[in-house]
Amino acid sequence: MTDVAIIGASMTQFGEREGWVSDLLAEAALDCLDDTGVRAEALDHLYVSNMASGEFEGQTGVPNALAHDIGALGAYTQRVDQTSASGGAGIYAAWQSVASGASEMTLLVGGEKMTHRTTGETTDVIASLTHPHEYKHGVTLPSFAGLTARAYLDRYDAPREALAEVAVKNHHNGVDNPHAQFRKEIDRETALDSPLVADPLRLYDFCPITDGSAALLVCPVDVAREYTDTYVRVAGVAGATDTHVVHERRDPTTMDAVVKSGERAFEQAGITPDDVDVAELHDMFTILEFLQYEDLGFAEKGAAWEDTMDGVTARDGDLPVNTSGGLKSKGHPLGASGVAQGYEIYTQLAGEAGPRQVDADTGVACNVGGFGNCVTTTVFEVDG
Amino acid sequence: MTDVAIIGASMTQFGEREGWVSDLLAEAALDCLDDTGVRAEALDHLYVSNMASGEFEGQTGVPNALAHDIGALGAYTQRVDQTSASGGAGIYAAWQSVASGASEMTLLVGGEKMTHRTTGETTDVIASLTHPHEYKHGVTLPSFAGLTARAYLDRYDAPREALAEVAVKNHHNGVDNPHAQFRKEIDRETALDSPLVADPLRLYDFCPITDGSAALLVCPVDVAREYTDTYVRVAGVAGATDTHVVHERRDPTTMDAVVKSGERAFEQAGITPDDVDVAELHDMFTILEFLQYEDLGFAEKGAAWEDTMDGVTARDGDLPVNTSGGLKSKGHPLGASGVAQGYEIYTQLAGEAGPRQVDADTGVACNVGGFGNCVTTTVFEVDG
Numbered sequence: 010m011t012d013v014a015i016i017g018a019s020m021t022q023f024g025e026r027e028g029w030v031s032d033l034l035a036e037a038a039l040d041c042l043d044d045t046g047v048r049a050e051a052l053d054h055l056y057v058s059n060m061a062s063g064e065f066e067g068q069t070g071v072p073n074a075l076a077h078d079i080g081a082l083g084a085y086t087q088r089v090d091q092t093s094a095s096g097g098a099g100i101y102a103a104w105q106s107v108a109s110g111a112s113e114m115t116l117l118v119g120g121e122k123m124t125h126r127t128t129g130e131t132t133d134v135i136a137s138l139t140h141p142h143e144y145k146h147g148v149t150l151p152s153f154a155g156l157t158a159r160a161y162l163d164r165y166d167a168p169r170e171a172l173a174e175v176a177v178k179n180h181h182n183g184v185d186n187p188h189a190q191f192r193k194e195i196d197r198e199t200a201l202d203s204p205l206v207a208d209p210l211r212l213y214d215f216c217p218i219t220d221g222s223a224a225l226l227v228c229p230v231d232v233a234r235e236y237t238d239t240y241v242r243v244a245g246v247a248g249a250t251d252t253h254v255v256h257e258r259r260d261p262t263t264m265d266a267v268v269k270s271g272e273r274a275f276e277q278a279g280i281t282p283d284d285v286d287v288a289e290l291h292d293m294f295t296i297l298e299f300l301q302y303e304d305l306g307f308a309e310k311g312a313a314w315e316d317t318m319d320g321v322t323a324r325d326g327d328l329p330v331n332t333s334g335g336l337k338s339k340g341h342p343l344g345a346s347g348v349a350q351g352y353e354i355y356t357q358l359a360g361e362a363g364p365r366q367v368d369a370d371t372g373v374a375c376n377v378g379g380f381g382n383c384v385t386t387t388v389f390e391v392d393g
Numbered sequence: 394m395t396d397v398a399i400i401g402a403s404m405t406q407f408g409e410r411e412g413w414v415s416d417l418l419a420e421a422a423l424d425c426l427d428d429t430g431v432r433a434e435a436l437d438h439l440y441v442s443n444m445a446s447g448e449f450e451g452q453t454g455v456p457n458a459l460a461h462d463i464g465a466l467g468a469y470t471q472r473v474d475q476t477s478a479s480g481g482a483g484i485y486a487a488w489q490s491v492a493s494g495a496s497e498m499t500l501l502v503g504g505e506k507m508t509h510r511t512t513g514e515t516t517d518v519i520a521s522l523t524h525p526h527e528y529k530h531g532v533t534l535p536s537f538a539g540l541t542a543r544a545y546l547d548r549y550d551a552p553r554e555a556l557a558e559v560a561v562k563n564h565h566n567g568v569d570n571p572h573a574q575f576r577k578e579i580d581r582e583t584a585l586d587s588p589l590v591a592d593p594l595r596l597y598d599f600c601p602i603t604d605g606s607a608a609l610l611v612c613p614v615d616v617a618r619e620y621t622d623t624y625v626r627v628a629g630v631a632g633a634t635d636t637h638v639v640h641e642r643r644d645p646t647t648m649d650a651v652v653k654s655g656e657r658a659f660e661q662a663g664i665t666p667d668d669v670d671v672a673e674l675h676d677m678f679t680i681l682e683f684l685q686y687e688d689l690g691f692a693e694k695g696a697a698w699e700d701t702m703d704g705v706t707a708r709d710g711d712l713p714v715n716t717s718g719g720l721k722s723k724g725h726p727l728g729a730s731g732v733a734q735g736y737e738i739y740t741q742l743a744g745e746a747g748p749r750q751v752d753a754d755t756g757v758a759c760n761v762g763g764f765g766n767c768v769t770t771t772v773f774e775v776d777g
Contacts, residue, residue, distance in 0.1 A: 010494045055634075063448045063521055070476050070522035070637070073766040077637035083653075085632035086767055087482045090472040092454050098471045101495075102486065108493035110394045111485075111631075137447055138454035247495075248469035250439075253454070253461035269467075382457040383470055 013107045014233035014240040015389070016226050017045035018355040020348075021120075023221035023340035024190040030062050030122035031071055033222035033342075035078045038118045041224035042079070045236055052084040053112035058099030058119035059344035060092050064134045065123055075118065084116075092138040093293065095119060096223070096347020097248070097376025097385030103227040104246050113232055119348030120222030131218055135343070138379050140254045151215065153255055153380045154294035155207025160261045161296060162209065165311030169209055173200035174317050175295040176213045176337055182324060183334025185365040190219050190340030214295040219340030223349035239359045244371075245278030245388035251381050262311075264381035267304035271375070271386045275306075278388040282306035285388075286369035287357050288328065289350035291377035292335040298322075301375045302330065305386065329367045332357060347376035351387065358391040397491045398617035398624040399773070400610050401429035402739040404732075407605035407724035408574040414446050414506035415455055417606035417726075419462045422502045425608035426463070429620055436468040437496035442483035442503035443728035444476050448518045449507055459502065468500075476522040477677065479503060480607070480731020481632070481760025481769030487611040488630050497616055503732030504606030515602050519727075522763050524638045535599065537639055537764045538678035539591025544645045545680060546593065549695030553593055557584035558701050559679040560597045560721055566708060567718025569749040574603050574724030598679040603724030607733035623743045628755075629662030629772035635765050646695075648765035651688035655759070655770045659690075662772040666690035669772075670753035671741050672712065673734035675761035676719040682706075685759045686714065689770065713751045716741060731760035735771065742775040 019040035021033055034057060042049055057072040068074075072086035091098035096119040106112040123131050136144045143149075161167060177197055183189040200213035233240035249269035252258055258265065275281060282305055290305075292298040299313035307328060308316050316322055322330035333339050333353035336346055354372035356362045372389045403424035405417055418441060426433055441456040452458075456470035475482035480503040490496040507515050520528045527533075542556060561581055567573035584597035617624035633653035636642055642649065659665060666689055674689075676682040683697035691712060692700050700706055706714035717723050717737035720730055738756035740746045756773045 061447055061453065063445055063518070067521050068525065069445065069474070069518075070763055070766060072475070073522075073634060073637045073763060074524065076634045082634050082636065084634055085485070085654075085769075086475070086634045087486070087632070088474040090453070090474055091456070091470070101469075102471070102489075105486075105489040105493040105495050108495070109489040110492065111489050134447070134453075137451050138457075140458065141452065248471070250457060250460045250466050250468055250470045252466065253457045270469075379454055379457060382454060385469075 011108050011110060012230040013104050013243045014228060014230045015243065015355050016228060016233045016236050016240045017041045018225050018352040019044060020188050020223035020352045021221050022188055023219050023342060025124045026220035029066060030059065030120050031074045031078060033122060033220060034075045034118045034120045037222035037224040038075060038079050038116060041226050045226055047114060047226060049079045049081040050083055052081045052114050052116050054106045054115040055081050055084040055086045056089050056099050056102050056117045058089045058095040058348055059121060060090055060095050061134050065126055091383050092378040093343050094347055094376045094378030094383050094385055095344040097387065099348060100351055100387050101246050101248055101385050104243050107227055107229055113228055115227045116224060117227060117348060118222060118224045119345040121342035121344045122220045123218050123342065124220050150380055151207045154296055155210045157261050158210050158296040161299060164262060165314065167314040170197060171314035171318055172214055172295040173197045175292060175298045176200045178323055179292060179331045179335040179337040182332050182365060183338030186334045186339060189334045189338050190217055191338045210294060216293050216336035216341040219342045221340060221342040221345050223345045223352045225348060225351050241355050241358045242390045243387060244390040245274035247273030247277060248383065248385040250383050253382055255380050262300065264300050264304050266381050266384035267301050267375060270384045271305040274386040274388050280371065280388065284371050285328065285373050287332060287367050287372045288330050289333060289353050289374045290330055291375055292331060292337050293341060297377060298330065305375060324365060324367060332365050332367055350374035350376060354389045358389055395492050395494060396614040397488050397627045398612060398614045399627065399739050400612060400617045400620050400624045401425045402609050402736040403428060404572050404607035404736045405605050406572050407603050407726060409508045410604035413450060414443065414504050415458045415462060417506060417604060418459045418502045418504045421606035421608040422459060422463050422500060425500065425610050429610055431498060431610060433463045433465040434467055436465045436498050436500050438490045438499040439465050439468040439470045440473050440483050440486050440501045442473045442479040442732055443505060444474055444479050445518050449510055475767050476762040477727050478731055478760045478762030478767050478769055479728040481771065483732055484735055484771050485630050485632055485769050488627050491611055491613055497612055499611045500608060501611060501732060502606060502608040503729040505726035505728045506604045507602050507726065508604050534764055535591045538680055539594045541645055542594050542680040545683060548646060549698065551698040554581060555698035555702055556598055556679045557581045559676060559682045560584045562707055563676060563715045563719040563721040566716050566749060567722030570718045570723060573718040573722050574601055575722045594678060600677050600720035600725040603726045605724060605726040605729050607729045607736045609732055609735050625739050625742045626774045627771060628774040629658035631657030631661060632767065632769040634767050637766055639764050646684065648684050648688050650765050650768035651685050651759060654768045655689040658770040658772050664755065664772065668755050669712065669757050671716060671738065671751050671756045672714050673717060673737050673758045674714055675759055676715060676721050677725060681761060682714065689759060708749060708751060716749050716751055734758035734760060738773045742773055
C-alpha cells in the first residue's frame with residue numbers, strides 16, 4: 010500500500026457567496042494548485058465532494074465542469090456524495106486513489122452553494138437524507154439533536170451551560186480564522202438566551218447555512234517530497250455506517266459509526282486517542298461535539314461536558330477541539346465541511362495556523378453524515 | 394497493488410418498476426450476495442452508483458438506507474456519481490477500494506428509478522448534466538446526438554441504414570436477455586420509419602427511460618478463490634474527462650475521453666484492442682456505438698459502420714457488441730447502466746449467458762457520462 014501525503018490545502022471564504030458552486034470549487038482548486046506549484050494538467054484524479062448541486066442549483070456533472078474550468082481535462086473526475094459527510098468520504102476516496110496506485114496526484118475539492126435558496130427549501134433538501142418516515146413525521150435533524158441533548162443532559166447530570174460553552178469556545182476560535190462565516194465572540198448568556206429551536210437547544214447550538222469550498226492535494230509520500238518538506242501524512246482513514254432509522258439504535262447518546270470509524274482509523278494509524286493533539290469534530294449541533302469526543306475515545310461516556318467546562322478542549326487546553334471555529338462559527342457548506350476539517354488539521358500540523366496555532370503532530374477529523382448515519386474519521390500526522 | 398476479482402453479479406428486471414430506488418438496489422444487492430454465499434455482514438465497503446435519487450425521488454442518503462435494508466451496517470457506504478457514467482465510476486471506485494487494501498469485500502450496486510416522473514421532468518434532470526449555456530439554448534443530449542450523427546454520416550459516407558442496423562442488432566440480442574426492458578425483434582424498416590426525434594435520428598435510435606438496478610461483488614483474487622472457481626479479473630480500469638462544453642472539442646466524431654480511458658485501461662491490462670472478444674458499449678444513441686467502437690481502437694475512424702453492416706459486431710461476429718441488448722433494448726437506468734455492462738461481461742466470461750453466450754475470455758465495458766464528458770473503460774479477463 011502506497012503511503013499517502015497531503016501537500017497542499019486551501020479554503021475559500023465561507024459565508025454568503027455569489028455565483029455557482031462551480032465558481033467556489035474552482036476558487037479553492039486554483040488556490041490549492043497555486044500554493045503547491047502543481048499544474049492542473051498534472052492531476053490524475055479530481056474528486057468533488059458535494060451533496061446536492063442538483064437540488065440547490067439544478068446542475069449536475071459539476072466535476073466535469075470543474076475539470077474544464079481549471080484546465081484539468083487529463084484527469085479522471087467523479088463526485089463523492091455521502092450527504093453531510095461527503096467531504097470526509099472525499100478524503101477517503103482520494104486516499105484510495107493514491108494508495109491503490111490509480112493516481113499519483115489527486116485533487117479533492119468539496120463545496121456547496123446553499124444561501125440563494127430559502128431556509129425552508131434548504132431544510133427540505135437536507136431532510137431528504139433521513140428515512141422518509143422520519144421526515145414525514147416531522148423528525149428532522151434539529152429535532153433529533155434536541156432529543157439527544159435532552160437525553161445526554163439527563164443521563165450524565167450535565168448542566169445546560171456545558172452546551173453553551175461549546176458555542177462560546179468555537180466562536181472564540183473562529184475569530185482568528187479569516188475564512189470563517191462568523192468572526193465574533195459570544196458569551197454564555199447570549200447562547201443561553203437565544204431563541205429556542207428544539208428544546209433544550211437554542212439558536213446558538215446550531216451551525217448556519219453556508220456557501221463555500223475547500224481543497225486538498227493528495228499524492229504518494231515519495232512524490233510529496235519532490236514538492237515540499239511540510240507535507241502531512243494520512244496515517245489512517247476509515248468510515249462506518251449506522252442504522253438509517255435513528256430510533257433503532259441501541260443508545261441515543263452514542264454514535265456507533267463514530268466509534269467504529271474511529272477505531273478503524275486509529276488502528277490503521279497505529280495510535281490511540283491519547284496520541285491525538287488536535288481534533289476537528291462535526292459540531293453541526295453543539296451536542297454532537299460531546300458525542301464524537303466521547304465516541305472517539307477522548308473521554309469516557311458522559312465526561313465530555315466536564316472536559317469542555319474545564320477548558321481541556323479550548324485552544325490552550327490539552328486537546329484543542331475545533332480550532333477552526335468548527336461548523337458552528339466557520340459555517341457548514343455540506344460537501345465542503347469534511348474537506349475544510351482536513352484543511353484545518355493540515356494547517357495546524359504544518360504550523361501555518363497563525364494566531365490560532367496549537368502545538369500538534371497528530372490530528373483527527375471526524376465528519377458526520379445524517380444523524381450519524383455515515384461517518385468518516387481521518388488521522389493526520391506530521392513527522393515532528 | 395492487490396489483484397482484483399469479481400465473484401458475483403446480478404441485475405433486476407429492467408423496465409417500469411414499482412417502489413423506490415432503494416427497493417431496486419436491495420433486490421440486486423441481495424441477489425448478488427445470495428448467488429455467492431457472501432453474507433451482508435462480511436461487506437467492508439458498499440458503493441451505490443446513482444445519478445439523481447434526490448431529483449427523481451426527493452431522497453438522498455440512499456447508500457445508508459441500503460446498508461440498513463440489507464443488513465450491512467458494518468460496511469462503509471458512499472454514493473458514486475458521474476451522471477450517466479456513474480456505474481462505470483462505481484466499478485473504478487470498487488476496484489480502488491480493493492486494490493488499496495481498504496476493503497476485502499466490496500459490493501457495488503447501481504440503480505435509478507425514473508419512470509414515475511414525466512418525460513419532461515426526466516429530460517430536465519438529465520439535461521442538468523450539460524453546460525448550463527447549452528441547456529438554455531436547447532442543445533440537449535439528443536440534439537447533440539443528431540448533430541453528431543449527421544457529421545458522421547457525411548464525413549464517412551455512411552448510409553443511414555447503418556445506424557438502424559445498430560438498433561436491429563441490439564434489439565435482436567435483447568430478445569435473449571430475460572432482464573431487458575424490450576424483448577422484441579425490430580427490422581430495419583421499423584427503425585427507419587419511426588418518428589423523427591433529432592434529424593437524422595429517429596425514435597429507434599434512442600434508448601428508453603428505465604427503472605432498474607445491477608450489482609457486482611468485488612474482492613482480492615486471493616479471497617475470490619475461497620468462494621468460486623469462476624471469478625473474473627478486473628485487468629484494467631480507467632477514466633478520462635473531455636470538455637464540459639461540447640462545441641469546444643477538436644472533432645465532433647471523436648470522443649477523446651473514450652480514447653484516453655480506453656488507452657489507459659488497455660495499457661493497465663497489458664492488451665490491445667485486438668485481444669478483446671466481447672464489448673458492451675454505451676449505445677444511449679445508436680451513433681454512440683460507432684464512436685466508441687472506433688475510439689477504443691476496434692476499427693479505424695469511419696469504419697464502424699461497415700463492420701456493423703458486415704456483421705462483425707453481431708453475436709456470431711468476430712467482436713460481438715452489446716450482447717445484452719445494450720442500452721437500446723435492455724434500457725438505461727442511469728446509475729445502473731455501467732454496472733449492468735459489468736454484469737453482462739461477467740456473465741459472458743463466466744459462461745453463464747445462456748442463449749446469448751459468445752466465446753470470450755476478454756471483455757470490455759465502456760460507460761459514457763454526458764455527451765462523452767466523462768468516460769470509464771474497464772477490461773475484464775477470465776483465465777481461460
